[in-house]
Amino acid sequence: MKLLTANRLTDGLVLWYADGQWVEDAAIATHLEDAAGEALKAEWVARETEVVAPYLIPVTDDGTPVQRELVREFVRANGPTIGQTTFDTAKQFNRDEVFQ
Amino acid sequence: MYVYDQFDHALVRERNAEFSDQVARRLSGELSEDQFKPLRLMNGLYLQLHAYMLRIAIPYGVLSSVQMRKFAHIARTYDRDFGHFTTRQNLQFNWIKLADTPKILEELAEVEMHAMQTSGNCIRNTTTDQFSGAAKDELDDPRPWAELIRQWSTIHPEFTFLPRKFKIAITGATKDRAAIRVHDIGLHLTPKGFEVYVGGGMGRTPHLGHLIKSGVPGEKLLSYLEACLRVYNRYGRRDNIYKARIKILVSALGPDEYARQVEEEWNTLDQAAIDAPYYEIDRIRSFFPDPAFADKAFDQAALDRAKAADPAFARWVRNNTHAHKRDDHVSVTISTKPVGLPPGDASSAQMDVMADVADSFAYGELRVAHDQNIILPHVAKADLYALYQQLDRVNLSTANAKKISDIIACPGLDYCTLANARSIPLSQEISKRFADADLTDEIGELEIKISGCINACGHHHVGHIGILGVDKQGIEFYQILLGGRADEKAALGVITGKGLPAEAVPAAIERVVRLYLQLRTSPAERFIDVVERLGRETFAEALHEPA
Numbered sequence: 001m002k003l004l005t006a007n008r009l010t011d012g013l014v015l016w017y018a019d020g021q022w023v024e025d026a027a028i029a030t031h032l033e034d035a036a037g038e039a040l041k042a043e044w045v046a047r048e049t050e051v052v053a054p055y056l057i058p059v060t061d062d063g064t065p066v067q068r069e070l071v072r073e074f075v076r077a078n079g080p081t082i083g084q085t086t087f088d089t090a091k092q093f094n095r096d097e098v099f100q
Numbered sequence: 101m102y103v104y105d106q107f108d109h110a111l112v113r114e115r116n117a118e119f120s121d122q123v124a125r126r127l128s129g130e131l132s133e134d135q136f137k138p139l140r141l142m143n144g145l146y147l148q149l150h151a152y153m154l155r156i157a158i159p160y161g162v163l164s165s166v167q168m169r170k171f172a173h174i175a176r177t178y179d180r181d182f183g184h185f186t187t188r189q190n191l192q193f194n195w196i197k198l199a200d201t202p203k204i205l206e207e208l209a210e211v212e213m214h215a216m217q218t219s220g221n222c223i224r225n226t227t228t229d230q231f232s233g234a235a236k237d238e239l240d241d242p243r244p245w246a247e248l249i250r251q252w253s254t255i256h257p258e259f260t261f262l263p264r265k266f267k268i269a270i271t272g273a274t275k276d277r278a279a280i281r282v283h284d285i286g287l288h289l290t291p292k293g294f295e296v297y298v299g300g301g302m303g304r305t306p307h308l309g310h311l312i313k314s315g316v317p318g319e320k321l322l323s324y325l326e327a328c329l330r331v332y333n334r335y336g337r338r339d340n341i342y343k344a345r346i347k348i349l350v351s352a353l354g355p356d357e358y359a360r361q362v363e364e365e366w367n368t369l370d371q372a373a374i375d376a377p378y379y380e381i382d383r384i385r386s387f388f389p390d391p392a393f394a395d396k397a398f399d400q401a402a403l404d405r406a407k408a409a410d411p412a413f414a415r416w417v418r419n420n421t422h423a424h425k426r427d428d429h430v431s432v433t434i435s436t437k438p439v440g441l442p443p444g445d446a447s448s449a450q451m452d453v454m455a456d457v458a459d460s461f462a463y464g465e466l467r468v469a470h471d472q473n474i475i476l477p478h479v480a481k482a483d484l485y486a487l488y489q490q491l492d493r494v495n496l497s498t499a500n501a502k503k504i505s506d507i508i509a510c511p512g513l514d515y516c517t518l519a520n521a522r523s524i525p526l527s528q529e530i531s532k533r534f535a536d537a538d539l540t541d542e543i544g545e546l547e548i549k550i551s552g553c554i555n556a557c558g559h560h561h562v563g564h565i566g567i568l569g570v571d572k573q574g575i576e577f578y579q580i581l582l583g584g585r586a587d588e589k590a591a592l593g594v595i596t597g598k599g600l601p602a603e604a605v606p607a608a609i610e611r612v613v614r615l616y617l618q619l620r621t622s623p624a625e626r627f628i629d630v631v632e633r634l635g636r637e638t639f640a641e642a643l644h645e646p647a
Contacts, residue, residue, distance in 0.1 A: 009127070011197040012151040049129040052147060067574035072513060075522070076149055080514040082524045083442045084182060089150075 002037040003029045003065070005076070006044065006054035014076045014089070015051060017044075022051065025093045026077035031063060032056075064099045074099045101162050101465065102247050102387045104212045111254070112209045115216060119143045120202035127199060142222075144215025145201055148515050152196040155218040156208060160228045160246035160270075161189030161468040165455040168466055170211045172451035178204055183451070185436060185444045187508055187559055188267075189227050189468045190218060194515055216254065221262045223253035223329075227269045229277045230469035233388060234431045234477040236423035240289045242272035244385040245321065248376055251384075252322050259329050263336030264344040266329070267301075274588070279470060281308045281590035282562055284346045285328060293317045298328060298358065299350030302556035306592050307347040310355035312362065319381060323374040327366035331358065391463035396482040398428050406485045413488050415537060416499040421484070428481055432462075433501040434474040434491060439535045441495075442524045443509045444472035453494045461487045470559075471508055471547075473501065504546045504613065505531040508559055512552030512569060513576075519552035521569025521576035526550055526602055533606040534613075543613055546627045549584075562586035564628045565609060566593040578605050580643055582612075582636040585628055596636050597643035604645070611642040 003026075004017035015022040016029035017040060023029070032040065037056045044054040057073055058066045065073040075081060078097040079089035090097045104112075119139070126136040140146075144155040156171075171191060175183050178200045179193040186192055196204065208214055217224055226246045233241045249268060253259065259266070271278040272289035280286025286297035286309045293315040300309030316324050335353075337343040350358045376384075407414035421430040434454060437443045446454070454474055458466045461483045462476035469475055479487060491497045500506045507530060510516065512523030527550055534540055549563030553570075560566035566581035577599040584593025600608055616627050619634060631639065 007147060007151075010199060012147050014150055048133050049127070052133055068571075070574055071521070071571075071576055072149075075513055079150065080524075081522065082514050082528065083445060084447070085180065088180075 001031045001059050001061075001063075002034060002056040003059055004032060004037055004040055004044070004054060004056055005029070005073075006051035009048070009050060009052050012052070016077075017054075024089065025095075026073075026089075027093065027095055027098045031059060070099060101164060101243075102159070102384070108212070109209075112212075112214050112216075115143070115214065116202065116205045116209055119205065123198060123202055138220070141219040142216070143201075143205070144218035145196070145198075146219065147517075148194065149513075149517055150515065151194060152198055152201070153515070154193045154196045154201060154204060154215060155186070156191045156193075156213060156215050157218050157225045158190050158213075158468050159250050160226055160232070160243055161230055161470070162232075162243065163466040163468060164211075165458040165464045165466065167211045167213060168451050168455040168458065170207060170213070172448040172455065174204055174207060175448040175451065182445050182447045184442075184511065185446065185468050185472050185474065187470050187472060187510070187557060188218075188225060189230075189470055190225060191468070192511075194511075220260075221264050221266075222260050223249075223256065223262075223266045223268065226250060226253075227267070227278055227283075227470055229271050229273055230467045230473075230475045231277065231422055231431050231477060232272065232467075233390070234424050234429075235273050235275075236425050237275055238273045238425065239291060240272045241388060242270040242278075242287075242289050243388045244381070245287070245289065245318065246270055247384050247387070248322065248381065249325070252325075252376075259333065262329070262333055263338045264341070264346075266332075266346070268325075276586070276588040276590070277469075279559070279562065279586035279590070282306070282559075282586060283309065285309070285325065287321075294321060294324075296324065296328070298362075299347045299355065300590075301345050301347040302559060302561045303345070304342055304554045305348065306556070306561040307351060308590050308592065309347075310350060312355055312359035319378060320371065320375055322376060323369050323371040324362075324366055326374050327362045327369060330365050330369075331361045391465070391478055393426060393429065393478070394480055396428070396480045398480070398482045403481065403484065410485075412492075412497070412499065413485060415541065416488055416497055417484060419499040419503060419541070420501045421479075424478065429478055430481060430484070432476040432479045432484075432487065433469070434476065434496050435498040435500055435506065436473055436496075437500060437506055437531065438495050438498045439505060439531045440528050443507055443527055446474075450494050450496055453490060453496065457487055457490050460490075471506065473506070499537065500540060502545045502547065503540045504534045504543050504548060505540060506547070507531060508547070508549040508563070510551050510558035512550075512558075516552060516557075518555055519569065520554075520571035521552050521578065522602075523550045523552040523558055523567075523569060526567065526569075526578065526605055529602075529606045530609055533610055542623070543617070544623060544626055546613070547585075548609070559586065560584075561592050562590065563593060564626075564631070565612070567605065568595075570599065572599065576602050578602060580605075580608065582639055583628070583631045594636055597640045600643070607645075608643045612639045615639060615642045
């Protein structure tokens with residue numbers, strides 16, 4: 001299974017593909033079969049006025065990114081882990097952090 | 101400080117108009133990301149982990165209060181209310197919207213600032229001693245020369261597409277506070293002209309710069325630099341990004357052969373067409389006069405009474421003031437590193453206060469130091485307590501300059517797409533471990549520098565204790581280097597012991613520091629002195645938990 005993620009062109013914020021649309025909350029990202037993920041990525045690579053550099057993240061059975069991606073994607077999904085911006089994405093959606 | 105002339109204004113105005121058009125074309129889809137990326141990078145705009153980051157050039161780290169206030173305004177209006185001062189004496193905003201960048205650049209142009217040459221394979225912002233023009237040990241003021249280099253190098257057509265980025269640093273004092281030996285070119289300004297060091301750098305393959313020429317007269321500086329750059333531009337490796345910096349070329353040729361080729365090139369150049377005439381050097385020098393120093397009555401007894409009544413103030417005076425060329429003034433370090441907070445970050449409110457105190461107590465002038473602190477270069481001793489009290493209200497009075505909690509840290513994996521590991525959280529944990537100010541003072545001067553990847557933006561190679569974050573099969577690990585230093589006795593640290601997980605690092609640092617306290621012969625013997633006297637292996641065992 002995989003998650004599709006990218007940055008939004010207009011503000012660079014991290015986006016996750018969820019049920020036909022892009023959302024900022026990684027907690028509701030769609031888990032995609034490998035082939036479906038590849039097809040969606042190819043579609044969105046071409047739609048450059050909406051998102052930048054879409055890519056797929058392999059996830060384990062419990063839905064978290066595989067180990068080699070975990071720290072980076074944890075930070076991307078939740079926001080910086082420091083000071084005044086600690087987990088600001090998680091706070092924005094009033095949820096605990098994802099990909100613990 | 102330097103004031104833009106009509107050419108500077110026209111250049112920045114035209115460049116902003118060009119970039120504004122490029123942004124519009126990217127948003128409309130007329131430009132692809134591949135086409136746009138090199139254009140935005142040439143204007144300091146990166147796409148980082150969470151958002152666009154705009155890096156603004158602060159020429160040789162010199163800022164006016166007006167410019168600092170503009171940063172505060174930009175932080176409030178276009179970002180998330182804070183900015184980050186970097187080891188390149190620049191400022192980064194981490195949460196910028198693409199469509200806002202033309203407006204931000206327009207606002208910066210209003211205060212004679214821009215974001216050119218903060219990225220790309222060009223000559224970057226020249227850096228220098230944060231106490232330039234103020235330090236008691238200064239031989240000559242490097243700022244006019246840094247400005248001359250800025251004017252020469254700004255969109256220099258021959259050096260806009262070098263094999264890799266190129267960084268020049270200048271010091272004009274006996275103490276090197278500009279880390280000149282770890283720059284592509286390091287210049288030491290002496291009464292007998294410039295000493296030119298070439299081929300220093302950090303990153304994947306760290307090197308110390310080699311002295312290739314002494315006594316270069318100021319009026320010949322530009323042509324000599326041009327010869328250095330030409331040899332590099334011609335023979336630098338463009339086929340391998342990891343071998344493209346000038347340090348690799350100098351190492352491959354050998355410093356003597358590189359120097360010979362530079363000399364040969366220099367003698368073929370039309371030097372008169374390149375070098376600035378005397379009157380131009382004098383014109384630039386005229387922008388850097390001493391401020392109109394106030395002859396304020398200084399009452400030593402009153403200062404002593406204030407220190408006795410307020411021990412925190414006494415500690416701040418002891419740690420965060422630096423000897424000034426005038427006995428009735430000092431330079432002040434405003435630490436951006438309160439215990440537990442990200443090094444280099446300042447909120448808009450803090451920026452406004454720094455601008456205000458610069459106006460009230462420091463003739464309107466500030467500096468950004470490469471250790472990510474802010475400097476007030478000229479402060480009358482009579483004003484110290486009033487200044488301290490204003491800084492203290494906004495958490496800018498931490499008395500830790502050059503102490504163990506005065507940590508350099510790159511943005512690391514919390515922001516940077518290149519990073520393998522986080523830097524800032526580790527610096528926060530270390531500073532919390534050494535939160536006891538008495539212990540910090542007892543330890544004395546100790547520089548910790550942390551990088552989140554091998555690119556070494558956090559200068560880990562030249563930390564007394566350097567920390568390098570690496571990725572080990574998806575887990576953040578940290579290698580510890582001991583014995584580095586960036587001063588006039590520059591040395592590269594060496595990896596000591598095995599890599600450690602993040603949670604083990606603060607305790608390991610504490611064990612090393614406790615051992616140092618046992619081994620030193622007197623409080624005057626600094627940590628780096630003991631490492632050099634006894635060898636770094638003395639500390640290797642202490643890095644690891646006893647079995």
